Amino acid sequence: KIVVLGSLNMDTILTITQLPKPGETIKLINKNTASGGKGANQAVAAARAGGAITSFIGKIGADPAGQQLKEALIADKIDITNLTVDPQSGSGQAYVLLQENGQNSIVISGGTNDLVATADIDQAKSLIAKADFLIAQFEVPLATIDYAFAYAHSVGVKTILNPAPAKAAMPAELLRNTDLICPNETEAQAITGVTITDEESMRRADQIFNDLGCVRTIITVGEKGAFYADEVAHTSSFVPAFKVVAKDTTAAGDTFIGALAAQLNPDFSNLALAVLFANQSSALAVQKLGAQPSIPTLAEINALLNK
Numbered sequence: 550k551i552v553v554l555g556s557l558n559m560d561t562i563l564t565i566t567q568l569p570k571p572g573e574t575i576k577l578i579n580k581n582t583a584s585g586g587k588g589a590n591q592a593v594a595a596a597r598a599g600g601a602i603t604s605f606i607g608k609i610g611a612d613p614a615g616q617q618l619k620e621a622l623i624a625d626k627i628d629i630t631n632l633t634v635d636p637q638s639g640s641g642q643a644y645v646l647l648q649e650n651g652q653n654s655i656v657i658s659g660g661t662n663d664l665v666a667t668a669d670i671d672q673a674k675s676l677i678a679k680a681d682f683l684i685a686q687f688e689v690p691l692a693t694i695d696y697a698f699a700y701a702h703s704v705g706v707k708t709i710l711n712p713a714p715a716k717a718a719m720p721a722e723l724l725r726n727t728d729l730i731c732p733n734e735t736e737a738q739a740i741t742g743v744t745i746t747d748e749e750s751m752r753r754a755d756q757i758f759n760d761l762g763c764v765r766t767i768i769t770v771g772e773k774g775a776f777y778a779d780e781v782a783h784t785s786s787f788v789p790a791f792k793v794v795a796k797d798t799t800a801a802g803d804t805f806i807g808a809l810a811a812q813l814n815p816d817f818s819n820l821a822l823a824v825l826f827a828n829q830s831s832a833l834a835v836q837k838l839g840a841q842p843s844i845p846t847l848a849e850i851n852a853l854l855n856k
């Protein structure tokens with residue numbers, strides 16, 4: 550069982566040749582909308598990759614975007630008992646500027662994501678207590694994540710933190726209550742201060758995460774792949790990414806984390822295999838446009854892994 554605490558955003562994807570310079574006006578090539586938000590994407594990725602039961606804790610507004618975001622979770626058989634509607638704000642929105650080379654720049658309006666509160670965690674305690682993993686990212690308030698992880702830790706539920714978007718400061722307790730931290734290179738750098746260049750720098754960053762109280766690390770480095778280290782099992786390695794032509798890297802990290810959680814044993818004993826699986830899953834996602842539309846199913850991932 551996987552519980553994701555996080556955001557939902559309606560994505561408006563504006564495809565452009567390249568980012569306009571200050572003062573420059575450019576032409577739109579294409580406009581698309583798709584369900585997204587780091588939390589919702591990770592839940593969809595977990596559900597599609599075989600995460601037996603995936604539940605979602607979050608908030609939508611009383612608007613058409615909220616309805617669409619909710620329906621997207623239902624379509625992937627995600628349990629939405631703890632998805633609440635809050636009419637105080639609009640649903641989260643993301644404006645994705647997608648360049649033809651596949652790189653993206655994103656502007657976000659948090660909306661109801663910013664209203665996810667500790668009271669919502671109190672409501673979800675029985676759900677969290679039964680989970681194998683509780684996953685969170687930084688698109689809902691830090692205080693809420695901190696509270697949820699403290700509770701999960703107190704009842705022995707394993708926690709996975711995707712510290713994205715990057716934040717340099719967070720409660721010390723949060724990292725001590727994190728069983729696996731999964732940043733990309735920018736986020737790893739923001740927290741540890743280590744400039745991520747090669748495997749050696751990832752090992753140094755991992756050492757700092759260990760010192761901060763988090764014993765397992767995965768650092769994803771885009772088209773290069775991912776590094777993992779488990780201080781408890783004394784294992785670490787760099788796993789290269791699959792060679793593909795990227796069309797849209799939106800949700801690469803989200804797909805990676807969802808797929809990882811879906812395949813990971815609650816004691817982390819198959820971490821290496823789960824990282825390989827997650828690499829394959831996200832390599833498929835970057836070949837398609839959009840966040841949730843690009844997330845592959847278990848059958849699609851296995852078909853490639855068995856080749």
Ligand code: ADP
Pocket residue numbers: 713733734768769770771772773774775790791792793794795798799800801802803805827828829831832835
């Ligand atoms: P984020 O989307 O959070 O920035 P990354 O860019 O590090 O995360 O990507 C996460 C994972 O997705 C990588 O570890 C890799 O497995 C996969 N991935 C990302 N970009 C590519 C790419 N161009 N080709 C193949 N795999 C990729």
